[in-house]
Amino acid sequence: KQEVTQIPAALSVPEGENLVLNCSFTDSAIYNLQWFRQDPGKGLTSLLLIQSSQREQTSGRLNASLDKSSGRSTLYIAASQPGDSATYLCAVRRGSGNTGKLIFGQGTTLQVKP
Amino acid sequence: NAGVTQTPKFQVLKTGQSMTLQCAQDMNHEYMSWYRQDPGMGLRLIHYSVGAGITDQGEVPNGYNVSRSTTEDFPLRLLSAAPSQTSVYFCASSYSATRVGARSYNEQFFGPGTRLTVL
Numbered sequence: 549k550q551e552v553t554q555i556p557a558a559l560s561v562p563e564g565e566n567l568v569l570n571c572s573f574t575d576s577a578i579y580n581l582q583w584f585r586q587d588p589g590k591g592l593t594s595l596l597l598i599q600s601s602q603r604e605q606t607s608g609r610l611n612a613s614l615d616k617s618s619g620r621s622t623l624y625i626a627a628s629q630p631g632d633s634a635t636y637l638c639a640v641r642r643g644s645g646n647t648g649k650l651i652f653g654q655g656t657t658l659q660v661k662p
Numbered sequence: 663n664a665g666v667t668q669t670p671k672f673q674v675l676k677t678g679q680s681m682t683l684q685c686a687q688d689m690n691h692e693y694m695s696w697y698r699q700d701p702g703m704g705l706r707l708i709h710y711s712v713g714a715g716i717t718d719q720g721e722v723p724n725g726y727n728v729s730r731s732t733t734e735d736f737p738l739r740l741l742s743a744a745p746s747q748t749s750v751y752f753c754a755s756s757y758s759a760t761r762v763g764a765r766s767y768n769e770q771f772f773g774p775g776t777r778l779t780v781l
Contacts, residue, residue, distance in 0.1 A: 579768075582769065591773060593772075639770075641770075648693030648710060649695065649720065650697075652706075
């Protein structure tokens with residue numbers, strides 16, 4: 549059974565710091581991995597998607613990496629800003645991807661202090 | 663495109679009442695899913711559909727029904743609401759994995775959620 553774990557559960561950093569959020573999964577047979585952002589009381593906003601054949605994806609100050617063999621992904625946020633404060637979720641799409649089902653981690657709640 | 667839309671945004675029910683949560687998408691996505699989000703439990707899959715007329719159960723399907731008569735709509739029905747169904751419900755959609763091409767074809771898009779309280 550696929551399990552997704554995110555460490556740490558919460559993180560507080562001063563503005564301007566570079567930081568890394570971790571996501572691990574138990575079954576390496578994934579179709580892709582997606583990072584989401586969720587603001588309090590809001591829905592999920594997709595940040596980055598990495599296909600199983602890819603090693604990393606970048607969007608602005610965000611960089612996500614994937615090491616399928618070790619069951620790990622990281623989300624790197626450069627030069628963090630107070631506006632980055634949110635909960636970050638990773639989710640894996642299983643196997644052949646032919647159902648669209650996602651397995652989510654519990655999330656990392658990030659606070660960036662001015 | 664409106665993306666994925668959900669109605670209502672908030673709902674309060676009494677135990678035993680029934681209701682339907684609406685979900686629609688205008689991106690011609692084959693895949694649609696319903697998740698619930700609870701503190702300490704994360705997001706869990708309730709039901710999903712890989713196309714019109716095809717639905718299947720997810721991780722926590724008990725107490726919920728779904729149908730998919732069109733590509734655009736995927737309503738979630740609570741048959742007899744229970745306090746344990748108090749949660750935030752999210753609908754999601756994406757293209758089929760058999761579509762090839764741009765990275766975004768495989769991206770899942772989520773609706774804004776419905777916050778349900780069962781008294």
